[in-house]
Amino acid sequence: MRSGTVAVIGRANAGKSTLVNVMVGEKVAIVSPKPQTTRDRIMGVLTREEHQIVFVDTPGIYRHRNELTDRMMRATENTSKEVDVILFVHDGHAGVSEEDISLMKKYAALGLPMLIAYTKTDIMPKENIPRDAKILYEAGIETDVIPVSARKGRNIALLEREIAALLPEGDKLFPDDVVSDRSEKFMISELMREKILLKYEKEIPHGVAVVVNTFEKRENGAYAIDLDIVCEKRNHKAILIGKQGKALKEVASFARQDMEKFLGAKVFLTVYVKVREDWRDRAGLLKELGYGETE
Ligand SMILES: Nc1nc2c(ncn2[C@@H]2O[C@H](COP(=O)(O)OP(=O)(O)OP(=O)(O)O)[C@@H](O)[C@H]2O)c(=O)[nH]1
Ligand SMILES: [Mg+2]
The missing domain is CATH 3.30.300.20 (K homology (KH) domain)
Structure with missing residues:
Protein backbone atom coordinates (compact mmCIF):
# COMPACT_ATOMS: atom_id res chain seq x y z
CA MET A 1 0.00 0.00 0.00
CA ARG A 2 0.98 3.63 -0.23
CA SER A 3 1.14 5.89 2.78
CA GLY A 4 2.63 9.20 3.74
CA THR A 5 2.22 12.77 4.86
CA VAL A 6 0.80 15.68 2.88
CA ALA A 7 1.39 19.29 3.93
CA VAL A 8 -1.71 21.36 3.18
CA ILE A 9 -0.32 24.81 2.45
CA GLY A 10 -1.75 28.04 1.10
CA ARG A 11 -2.78 31.56 1.90
CA ALA A 12 -4.98 32.31 4.89
CA ASN A 13 -8.66 31.66 4.18
CA ALA A 14 -7.94 29.66 0.99
CA GLY A 15 -10.06 26.74 2.20
CA LYS A 16 -7.37 24.34 3.49
CA SER A 17 -9.12 23.17 6.64
CA THR A 18 -12.45 22.74 4.85
CA LEU A 19 -10.73 20.58 2.24
CA VAL A 20 -8.98 18.45 4.87
CA ASN A 21 -12.27 17.89 6.73
CA VAL A 22 -14.03 16.84 3.54
CA MET A 23 -11.26 14.49 2.48
CA VAL A 24 -10.94 12.89 5.93
CA GLY A 25 -14.73 12.68 6.19
CA GLU A 26 -14.81 14.16 9.69
CA LYS A 27 -14.26 17.56 11.20
CA VAL A 28 -10.67 17.60 12.40
CA ALA A 29 -10.03 21.33 11.98
CA ILE A 30 -12.22 24.35 12.62
CA VAL A 31 -13.28 26.60 9.73
CA SER A 32 -14.34 30.23 9.52
CA PRO A 33 -14.68 33.03 6.95
CA LYS A 34 -11.89 34.94 8.73
CA PRO A 35 -8.22 34.52 7.84
CA GLN A 36 -5.90 32.96 10.43
CA THR A 37 -8.44 30.50 11.73
CA THR A 38 -5.95 27.64 12.01
CA ARG A 39 -3.18 28.42 14.48
CA ASP A 40 -1.34 25.15 14.69
CA ARG A 41 -0.70 22.16 12.54
CA ILE A 42 -3.33 19.48 12.82
CA MET A 43 -3.16 16.03 11.29
CA GLY A 44 -6.18 14.50 9.60
CA VAL A 45 -5.90 10.86 8.60
CA LEU A 46 -7.68 9.24 5.66
CA THR A 47 -7.40 5.45 5.69
CA ARG A 48 -8.46 3.21 2.78
CA GLU A 49 -7.58 -0.37 1.97
CA GLU A 50 -5.09 0.76 -0.68
CA HIS A 51 -3.62 3.88 0.92
CA GLN A 52 -3.36 6.05 3.99
CA ILE A 53 -3.04 9.80 3.54
CA VAL A 54 -1.96 11.85 6.55
CA PHE A 55 -2.90 15.47 5.88
CA VAL A 56 -1.08 18.10 7.88
CA ASP A 57 -3.28 21.19 7.91
CA THR A 58 -1.25 24.34 8.54
CA PRO A 59 -1.84 28.00 9.46
CA GLY A 60 -2.46 29.99 6.29
CA ILE A 61 0.25 32.23 4.93
CA TYR A 62 -0.26 35.76 6.21
CA ARG A 63 1.75 38.82 7.20
CA HIS A 64 3.81 38.36 10.36
CA ARG A 65 2.45 40.73 12.94
CA ASN A 66 3.16 39.39 16.39
CA GLU A 67 4.79 36.50 18.23
CA LEU A 68 1.77 34.28 17.59
CA THR A 69 1.67 34.79 13.80
CA ASP A 70 5.43 34.40 13.71
CA ARG A 71 5.11 31.07 15.42
CA MET A 72 2.25 30.06 13.11
CA MET A 73 4.37 30.78 10.05
CA ARG A 74 7.27 28.79 11.48
CA ALA A 75 4.91 25.82 11.95
CA THR A 76 3.89 26.09 8.29
CA GLU A 77 7.48 26.45 7.05
CA ASN A 78 8.70 23.49 9.09
CA THR A 79 5.81 21.29 7.99
CA SER A 80 6.52 21.92 4.32
CA LYS A 81 9.98 20.42 4.76
CA GLU A 82 9.02 17.28 6.64
CA VAL A 83 6.42 15.69 4.37
CA ASP A 84 6.15 13.41 1.34
CA VAL A 85 3.84 15.61 -0.73
CA ILE A 86 2.77 19.26 -0.81
CA LEU A 87 -0.85 20.07 -1.50
CA PHE A 88 -1.00 23.78 -2.28
CA VAL A 89 -4.55 25.05 -1.81
CA HIS A 90 -5.51 28.05 -3.89
CA ASP A 91 -8.76 30.00 -3.60
CA GLY A 92 -9.86 29.94 -7.26
CA HIS A 93 -12.64 32.40 -6.63
CA ALA A 94 -10.04 35.05 -5.66
CA GLY A 95 -8.25 34.90 -9.03
CA VAL A 96 -4.49 34.52 -9.44
CA SER A 97 -2.09 37.25 -8.30
CA GLU A 98 1.67 37.70 -8.67
CA GLU A 99 1.93 36.85 -5.00
CA ASP A 100 0.11 33.54 -5.53
CA ILE A 101 2.46 32.65 -8.33
CA SER A 102 5.55 33.42 -6.30
CA LEU A 103 4.24 31.38 -3.37
CA MET A 104 3.53 28.40 -5.62
CA LYS A 105 7.03 28.69 -7.07
CA LYS A 106 8.55 28.87 -3.62
CA TYR A 107 6.93 25.58 -2.58
CA ALA A 108 7.57 23.87 -5.92
CA ALA A 109 11.26 24.75 -5.47
CA LEU A 110 11.42 22.49 -2.41
CA GLY A 111 11.59 19.63 -4.91
CA LEU A 112 8.84 17.50 -3.32
CA PRO A 113 5.95 16.09 -5.33
CA MET A 114 3.28 18.82 -5.37
CA LEU A 115 -0.31 19.35 -6.49
CA ILE A 116 -2.38 22.50 -6.61
CA ALA A 117 -5.99 22.23 -5.41
CA TYR A 118 -7.82 25.14 -7.03
CA THR A 119 -10.81 25.33 -4.74
CA LYS A 120 -14.19 27.08 -4.26
CA THR A 121 -15.12 26.38 -7.89
CA ASP A 122 -18.77 26.35 -6.77
CA ILE A 123 -18.79 30.13 -6.35
CA MET A 124 -17.02 31.24 -9.52
CA PRO A 125 -17.67 31.27 -13.25
CA LYS A 126 -16.56 28.00 -14.86
CA GLU A 127 -14.60 29.79 -17.57
CA ASN A 128 -12.17 31.17 -14.99
CA ILE A 129 -10.73 27.68 -14.49
CA PRO A 130 -9.03 27.31 -17.92
CA ARG A 131 -8.13 31.02 -17.86
CA ASP A 132 -6.28 30.69 -14.54
CA ALA A 133 -4.70 27.36 -15.50
CA LYS A 134 -3.24 29.14 -18.52
CA ILE A 135 -1.98 32.04 -16.41
CA LEU A 136 -0.23 29.61 -14.08
CA TYR A 137 1.25 27.60 -16.91
CA GLU A 138 2.53 30.70 -18.69
CA ALA A 139 4.06 31.92 -15.43
CA GLY A 140 6.17 28.76 -15.43
CA ILE A 141 4.23 26.64 -12.96
CA GLU A 142 4.31 23.04 -14.10
CA THR A 143 2.49 21.56 -11.13
CA ASP A 144 -0.83 19.80 -11.89
CA VAL A 145 -3.82 21.96 -11.02
CA ILE A 146 -6.98 20.18 -9.87
CA PRO A 147 -10.17 22.28 -9.69
CA VAL A 148 -12.24 21.23 -6.68
CA SER A 149 -15.07 22.35 -4.47
CA ALA A 150 -14.83 21.21 -0.88
CA ARG A 151 -18.29 22.59 -0.21
CA LYS A 152 -19.93 20.63 -3.03
CA GLY A 153 -17.58 17.65 -2.92
CA ARG A 154 -16.51 18.20 -6.53
CA ASN A 155 -13.40 16.33 -7.71
CA ILE A 156 -12.56 15.26 -4.19
CA ALA A 157 -12.21 11.58 -5.19
CA LEU A 158 -9.97 12.58 -8.09
CA LEU A 159 -7.80 14.68 -5.80
CA GLU A 160 -7.50 11.73 -3.41
CA ARG A 161 -6.32 9.43 -6.22
CA GLU A 162 -3.80 11.98 -7.46
CA ILE A 163 -2.38 12.49 -3.97
CA ALA A 164 -2.22 8.75 -3.25
CA ALA A 165 -0.30 8.17 -6.48
CA LEU A 166 2.44 10.51 -5.23
CA LEU A 167 2.90 8.77 -1.88
CA PRO A 168 5.70 6.28 -1.24
CA GLU A 169 5.03 2.57 -0.75
CA GLY A 170 4.87 1.80 2.94
CA ASP A 171 2.89 0.68 5.95
CA LYS A 172 0.23 2.71 7.66
CA LEU A 173 1.46 5.50 9.91
CA PHE A 174 -1.68 5.45 12.09
CA PRO A 175 -4.12 2.70 13.19
CA ASP A 176 -7.33 2.47 11.14
CA ASP A 177 -9.60 4.20 13.65
CA VAL A 178 -7.47 7.32 14.13
CA VAL A 179 -8.65 10.44 12.25
CA SER A 180 -6.60 13.11 14.02
CA ASP A 181 -3.49 13.48 16.15
CA ARG A 182 -5.30 15.91 18.41
CA SER A 183 -7.10 15.17 21.67
N1 LIG B 1 -17.99 28.29 -1.52
C1 LIG B 1 -16.99 27.65 -0.95
N2 LIG B 1 -16.46 28.11 0.19
C2 LIG B 1 -15.45 27.42 0.74
C3 LIG B 1 -14.91 26.24 0.15
N3 LIG B 1 -13.90 25.81 0.94
C4 LIG B 1 -13.82 26.68 1.97
N4 LIG B 1 -14.75 27.65 1.86
C5 LIG B 1 -14.98 28.78 2.79
O1 LIG B 1 -13.80 29.55 2.88
C6 LIG B 1 -13.64 30.07 4.20
C7 LIG B 1 -12.26 29.69 4.73
O2 LIG B 1 -12.20 28.30 4.90
P1 LIG B 1 -11.10 27.59 5.82
O3 LIG B 1 -11.16 26.14 5.52
O4 LIG B 1 -11.23 28.02 7.24
O5 LIG B 1 -9.76 28.22 5.21
P2 LIG B 1 -8.23 27.99 5.65
O6 LIG B 1 -7.42 27.99 4.42
O7 LIG B 1 -8.12 26.78 6.51
O8 LIG B 1 -7.97 29.31 6.48
P3 LIG B 1 -6.82 29.60 7.62
O9 LIG B 1 -6.90 28.51 8.62
O10 LIG B 1 -7.22 30.91 8.19
O11 LIG B 1 -5.54 29.66 6.89
C8 LIG B 1 -14.77 29.49 5.03
O12 LIG B 1 -15.80 30.47 5.10
C9 LIG B 1 -15.22 28.29 4.22
O13 LIG B 1 -16.57 27.95 4.42
C10 LIG B 1 -15.50 25.77 -1.07
O14 LIG B 1 -15.13 24.77 -1.67
N5 LIG B 1 -16.53 26.52 -1.57
MG1 LIG C 1 -7.47 26.56 8.41
Whole structure:
Protein backbone atom coordinates (compact mmCIF):
# COMPACT_ATOMS: atom_id res chain seq x y z
CA MET A 1 0.00 0.00 0.00
CA ARG A 2 0.98 3.63 -0.23
CA SER A 3 1.14 5.89 2.78
CA GLY A 4 2.63 9.20 3.74
CA THR A 5 2.22 12.77 4.86
CA VAL A 6 0.80 15.68 2.88
CA ALA A 7 1.39 19.29 3.93
CA VAL A 8 -1.71 21.36 3.18
CA ILE A 9 -0.32 24.81 2.45
CA GLY A 10 -1.75 28.04 1.10
CA ARG A 11 -2.78 31.56 1.90
CA ALA A 12 -4.98 32.31 4.89
CA ASN A 13 -8.66 31.66 4.18
CA ALA A 14 -7.94 29.66 0.99
CA GLY A 15 -10.06 26.74 2.20
CA LYS A 16 -7.37 24.34 3.49
CA SER A 17 -9.12 23.17 6.64
CA THR A 18 -12.45 22.74 4.85
CA LEU A 19 -10.73 20.58 2.24
CA VAL A 20 -8.98 18.45 4.87
CA ASN A 21 -12.27 17.89 6.73
CA VAL A 22 -14.03 16.84 3.54
CA MET A 23 -11.26 14.49 2.48
CA VAL A 24 -10.94 12.89 5.93
CA GLY A 25 -14.73 12.68 6.19
CA GLU A 26 -14.81 14.16 9.69
CA LYS A 27 -14.26 17.56 11.20
CA VAL A 28 -10.67 17.60 12.40
CA ALA A 29 -10.03 21.33 11.98
CA ILE A 30 -12.22 24.35 12.62
CA VAL A 31 -13.28 26.60 9.73
CA SER A 32 -14.34 30.23 9.52
CA PRO A 33 -14.68 33.03 6.95
CA LYS A 34 -11.89 34.94 8.73
CA PRO A 35 -8.22 34.52 7.84
CA GLN A 36 -5.90 32.96 10.43
CA THR A 37 -8.44 30.50 11.73
CA THR A 38 -5.95 27.64 12.01
CA ARG A 39 -3.18 28.42 14.48
CA ASP A 40 -1.34 25.15 14.69
CA ARG A 41 -0.70 22.16 12.54
CA ILE A 42 -3.33 19.48 12.82
CA MET A 43 -3.16 16.03 11.29
CA GLY A 44 -6.18 14.50 9.60
CA VAL A 45 -5.90 10.86 8.60
CA LEU A 46 -7.68 9.24 5.66
CA THR A 47 -7.40 5.45 5.69
CA ARG A 48 -8.46 3.21 2.78
CA GLU A 49 -7.58 -0.37 1.97
CA GLU A 50 -5.09 0.76 -0.68
CA HIS A 51 -3.62 3.88 0.92
CA GLN A 52 -3.36 6.05 3.99
CA ILE A 53 -3.04 9.80 3.54
CA VAL A 54 -1.96 11.85 6.55
CA PHE A 55 -2.90 15.47 5.88
CA VAL A 56 -1.08 18.10 7.88
CA ASP A 57 -3.28 21.19 7.91
CA THR A 58 -1.25 24.34 8.54
CA PRO A 59 -1.84 28.00 9.46
CA GLY A 60 -2.46 29.99 6.29
CA ILE A 61 0.25 32.23 4.93
CA TYR A 62 -0.26 35.76 6.21
CA ARG A 63 1.75 38.82 7.20
CA HIS A 64 3.81 38.36 10.36
CA ARG A 65 2.45 40.73 12.94
CA ASN A 66 3.16 39.39 16.39
CA GLU A 67 4.79 36.50 18.23
CA LEU A 68 1.77 34.28 17.59
CA THR A 69 1.67 34.79 13.80
CA ASP A 70 5.43 34.40 13.71
CA ARG A 71 5.11 31.07 15.42
CA MET A 72 2.25 30.06 13.11
CA MET A 73 4.37 30.78 10.05
CA ARG A 74 7.27 28.79 11.48
CA ALA A 75 4.91 25.82 11.95
CA THR A 76 3.89 26.09 8.29
CA GLU A 77 7.48 26.45 7.05
CA ASN A 78 8.70 23.49 9.09
CA THR A 79 5.81 21.29 7.99
CA SER A 80 6.52 21.92 4.32
CA LYS A 81 9.98 20.42 4.76
CA GLU A 82 9.02 17.28 6.64
CA VAL A 83 6.42 15.69 4.37
CA ASP A 84 6.15 13.41 1.34
CA VAL A 85 3.84 15.61 -0.73
CA ILE A 86 2.77 19.26 -0.81
CA LEU A 87 -0.85 20.07 -1.50
CA PHE A 88 -1.00 23.78 -2.28
CA VAL A 89 -4.55 25.05 -1.81
CA HIS A 90 -5.51 28.05 -3.89
CA ASP A 91 -8.76 30.00 -3.60
CA GLY A 92 -9.86 29.94 -7.26
CA HIS A 93 -12.64 32.40 -6.63
CA ALA A 94 -10.04 35.05 -5.66
CA GLY A 95 -8.25 34.90 -9.03
CA VAL A 96 -4.49 34.52 -9.44
CA SER A 97 -2.09 37.25 -8.30
CA GLU A 98 1.67 37.70 -8.67
CA GLU A 99 1.93 36.85 -5.00
CA ASP A 100 0.11 33.54 -5.53
CA ILE A 101 2.46 32.65 -8.33
CA SER A 102 5.55 33.42 -6.30
CA LEU A 103 4.24 31.38 -3.37
CA MET A 104 3.53 28.40 -5.62
CA LYS A 105 7.03 28.69 -7.07
CA LYS A 106 8.55 28.87 -3.62
CA TYR A 107 6.93 25.58 -2.58
CA ALA A 108 7.57 23.87 -5.92
CA ALA A 109 11.26 24.75 -5.47
CA LEU A 110 11.42 22.49 -2.41
CA GLY A 111 11.59 19.63 -4.91
CA LEU A 112 8.84 17.50 -3.32
CA PRO A 113 5.95 16.09 -5.33
CA MET A 114 3.28 18.82 -5.37
CA LEU A 115 -0.31 19.35 -6.49
CA ILE A 116 -2.38 22.50 -6.61
CA ALA A 117 -5.99 22.23 -5.41
CA TYR A 118 -7.82 25.14 -7.03
CA THR A 119 -10.81 25.33 -4.74
CA LYS A 120 -14.19 27.08 -4.26
CA THR A 121 -15.12 26.38 -7.89
CA ASP A 122 -18.77 26.35 -6.77
CA ILE A 123 -18.79 30.13 -6.35
CA MET A 124 -17.02 31.24 -9.52
CA PRO A 125 -17.67 31.27 -13.25
CA LYS A 126 -16.56 28.00 -14.86
CA GLU A 127 -14.60 29.79 -17.57
CA ASN A 128 -12.17 31.17 -14.99
CA ILE A 129 -10.73 27.68 -14.49
CA PRO A 130 -9.03 27.31 -17.92
CA ARG A 131 -8.13 31.02 -17.86
CA ASP A 132 -6.28 30.69 -14.54
CA ALA A 133 -4.70 27.36 -15.50
CA LYS A 134 -3.24 29.14 -18.52
CA ILE A 135 -1.98 32.04 -16.41
CA LEU A 136 -0.23 29.61 -14.08
CA TYR A 137 1.25 27.60 -16.91
CA GLU A 138 2.53 30.70 -18.69
CA ALA A 139 4.06 31.92 -15.43
CA GLY A 140 6.17 28.76 -15.43
CA ILE A 141 4.23 26.64 -12.96
CA GLU A 142 4.31 23.04 -14.10
CA THR A 143 2.49 21.56 -11.13
CA ASP A 144 -0.83 19.80 -11.89
CA VAL A 145 -3.82 21.96 -11.02
CA ILE A 146 -6.98 20.18 -9.87
CA PRO A 147 -10.17 22.28 -9.69
CA VAL A 148 -12.24 21.23 -6.68
CA SER A 149 -15.07 22.35 -4.47
CA ALA A 150 -14.83 21.21 -0.88
CA ARG A 151 -18.29 22.59 -0.21
CA LYS A 152 -19.93 20.63 -3.03
CA GLY A 153 -17.58 17.65 -2.92
CA ARG A 154 -16.51 18.20 -6.53
CA ASN A 155 -13.40 16.33 -7.71
CA ILE A 156 -12.56 15.26 -4.19
CA ALA A 157 -12.21 11.58 -5.19
CA LEU A 158 -9.97 12.58 -8.09
CA LEU A 159 -7.80 14.68 -5.80
CA GLU A 160 -7.50 11.73 -3.41
CA ARG A 161 -6.32 9.43 -6.22
CA GLU A 162 -3.80 11.98 -7.46
CA ILE A 163 -2.38 12.49 -3.97
CA ALA A 164 -2.22 8.75 -3.25
CA ALA A 165 -0.30 8.17 -6.48
CA LEU A 166 2.44 10.51 -5.23
CA LEU A 167 2.90 8.77 -1.88
CA PRO A 168 5.70 6.28 -1.24
CA GLU A 169 5.03 2.57 -0.75
CA GLY A 170 4.87 1.80 2.94
CA ASP A 171 2.89 0.68 5.95
CA LYS A 172 0.23 2.71 7.66
CA LEU A 173 1.46 5.50 9.91
CA PHE A 174 -1.68 5.45 12.09
CA PRO A 175 -4.12 2.70 13.19
CA ASP A 176 -7.33 2.47 11.14
CA ASP A 177 -9.60 4.20 13.65
CA VAL A 178 -7.47 7.32 14.13
CA VAL A 179 -8.65 10.44 12.25
CA SER A 180 -6.60 13.11 14.02
CA ASP A 181 -3.49 13.48 16.15
CA ARG A 182 -5.30 15.91 18.41
CA SER A 183 -7.10 15.17 21.67
CA GLU A 184 -10.80 15.66 22.36
CA LYS A 185 -9.79 18.42 24.78
CA PHE A 186 -7.98 20.29 22.01
CA MET A 187 -11.02 19.99 19.72
CA ILE A 188 -13.25 21.35 22.50
CA SER A 189 -11.11 24.48 22.83
CA GLU A 190 -11.06 24.86 19.05
CA LEU A 191 -14.85 24.55 18.77
CA MET A 192 -15.18 27.37 21.29
CA ARG A 193 -12.72 29.47 19.28
CA GLU A 194 -14.60 28.70 16.05
CA LYS A 195 -17.82 30.09 17.48
CA ILE A 196 -15.98 33.21 18.65
CA LEU A 197 -14.55 33.66 15.13
CA LEU A 198 -18.07 33.40 13.73
CA LYS A 199 -19.72 35.73 16.21
CA TYR A 200 -17.31 38.61 16.84
CA GLU A 201 -15.68 41.07 14.48
CA LYS A 202 -12.24 42.46 13.72
CA GLU A 203 -9.48 42.03 16.28
CA ILE A 204 -11.63 40.34 18.94
CA PRO A 205 -11.46 36.74 17.69
CA HIS A 206 -7.83 37.01 16.64
CA GLY A 207 -6.94 38.17 20.13
CA VAL A 208 -8.67 35.24 21.82
CA ALA A 209 -7.20 32.02 23.18
CA VAL A 210 -9.26 29.28 24.78
CA VAL A 211 -7.93 27.27 27.71
CA VAL A 212 -9.84 24.22 28.88
CA ASN A 213 -9.39 23.85 32.64
CA THR A 214 -11.73 20.94 33.26
CA PHE A 215 -12.71 18.19 30.87
CA GLU A 216 -14.40 15.40 32.79
CA LYS A 217 -16.66 12.57 31.86
CA ARG A 218 -19.14 11.88 34.60
CA GLU A 219 -20.58 8.47 35.51
CA ASN A 220 -23.84 9.22 33.71
CA GLY A 221 -21.89 9.83 30.48
CA ALA A 222 -22.23 13.61 30.46
CA TYR A 223 -19.20 15.89 30.29
CA ALA A 224 -18.34 18.74 32.63
CA ILE A 225 -16.30 21.31 30.76
CA ASP A 226 -14.92 24.44 32.28
CA LEU A 227 -12.95 26.84 30.11
CA ASP A 228 -11.44 30.31 29.96
CA ILE A 229 -11.73 32.65 27.02
CA VAL A 230 -8.56 34.69 27.29
CA CYS A 231 -8.56 38.07 25.57
CA GLU A 232 -6.01 40.83 25.18
CA LYS A 233 -7.72 43.94 26.47
CA ARG A 234 -10.29 45.00 29.04
CA ASN A 235 -12.55 46.53 26.40
CA HIS A 236 -12.44 43.24 24.48
CA LYS A 237 -13.68 41.49 27.59
CA ALA A 238 -16.67 43.82 27.76
CA ILE A 239 -17.49 43.15 24.10
CA LEU A 240 -17.12 39.40 24.52
CA ILE A 241 -19.54 39.41 27.45
CA GLY A 242 -21.98 41.90 25.96
CA LYS A 243 -24.91 43.65 27.59
CA GLN A 244 -26.09 41.63 30.59
CA GLY A 245 -23.92 38.76 29.42
CA LYS A 246 -26.10 38.18 26.37
CA ALA A 247 -23.33 37.81 23.78
CA LEU A 248 -21.35 35.37 25.88
CA LYS A 249 -24.44 33.32 26.66
CA GLU A 250 -25.23 33.02 22.99
CA VAL A 251 -21.75 32.06 21.88
CA ALA A 252 -21.38 29.56 24.74
CA SER A 253 -24.68 27.93 23.92
CA PHE A 254 -23.73 27.67 20.26
CA ALA A 255 -20.38 26.11 21.21
CA ARG A 256 -21.99 23.71 23.67
CA GLN A 257 -24.31 22.33 21.00
CA ASP A 258 -21.34 21.61 18.76
CA MET A 259 -19.39 20.05 21.61
CA GLU A 260 -22.35 17.76 22.32
CA LYS A 261 -22.45 16.71 18.69
CA PHE A 262 -18.71 16.09 18.68
CA LEU A 263 -18.66 14.10 21.94
CA GLY A 264 -22.03 12.42 21.39
CA ALA A 265 -23.06 13.26 24.95
CA LYS A 266 -24.56 15.98 27.06
CA VAL A 267 -22.22 18.82 28.00
CA PHE A 268 -22.33 21.11 31.02
CA LEU A 269 -20.27 24.10 29.98
CA THR A 270 -18.91 26.86 32.18
CA VAL A 271 -17.18 29.79 30.51
CA TYR A 272 -15.11 32.59 32.04
CA VAL A 273 -13.57 35.56 30.23
CA LYS A 274 -10.10 36.64 31.37
CA VAL A 275 -7.72 39.38 30.26
CA ARG A 276 -4.02 38.73 29.68
CA GLU A 277 -2.67 41.98 28.25
CA ASP A 278 -1.21 41.53 24.78
CA TRP A 279 -0.64 37.80 25.20
CA ARG A 280 -0.03 37.38 21.46
CA ASP A 281 3.24 39.24 21.81
CA ARG A 282 4.49 37.49 24.90
CA ALA A 283 6.39 34.30 24.23
CA GLY A 284 5.98 33.01 27.79
CA LEU A 285 2.22 33.48 27.74
CA LEU A 286 1.90 31.86 24.31
CA LYS A 287 3.23 28.64 25.76
CA GLU A 288 0.90 28.84 28.72
CA LEU A 289 -2.07 29.37 26.42
CA GLY A 290 -1.27 26.30 24.33
CA TYR A 291 0.83 27.81 21.56
CA GLY A 292 4.24 26.51 22.56
CA GLU A 293 6.66 25.28 19.90
CA THR A 294 5.78 21.76 18.82
CA GLU A 295 9.32 20.80 17.80
N1 LIG B 1 -17.99 28.29 -1.52
C1 LIG B 1 -16.99 27.65 -0.95
N2 LIG B 1 -16.46 28.11 0.19
C2 LIG B 1 -15.45 27.42 0.74
C3 LIG B 1 -14.91 26.24 0.15
N3 LIG B 1 -13.90 25.81 0.94
C4 LIG B 1 -13.82 26.68 1.97
N4 LIG B 1 -14.75 27.65 1.86
C5 LIG B 1 -14.98 28.78 2.79
O1 LIG B 1 -13.80 29.55 2.88
C6 LIG B 1 -13.64 30.07 4.20
C7 LIG B 1 -12.26 29.69 4.73
O2 LIG B 1 -12.20 28.30 4.90
P1 LIG B 1 -11.10 27.59 5.82
O3 LIG B 1 -11.16 26.14 5.52
O4 LIG B 1 -11.23 28.02 7.24
O5 LIG B 1 -9.76 28.22 5.21
P2 LIG B 1 -8.23 27.99 5.65
O6 LIG B 1 -7.42 27.99 4.42
O7 LIG B 1 -8.12 26.78 6.51
O8 LIG B 1 -7.97 29.31 6.48
P3 LIG B 1 -6.82 29.60 7.62
O9 LIG B 1 -6.90 28.51 8.62
O10 LIG B 1 -7.22 30.91 8.19
O11 LIG B 1 -5.54 29.66 6.89
C8 LIG B 1 -14.77 29.49 5.03
O12 LIG B 1 -15.80 30.47 5.10
C9 LIG B 1 -15.22 28.29 4.22
O13 LIG B 1 -16.57 27.95 4.42
C10 LIG B 1 -15.50 25.77 -1.07
O14 LIG B 1 -15.13 24.77 -1.67
N5 LIG B 1 -16.53 26.52 -1.57
MG1 LIG C 1 -7.47 26.56 8.41
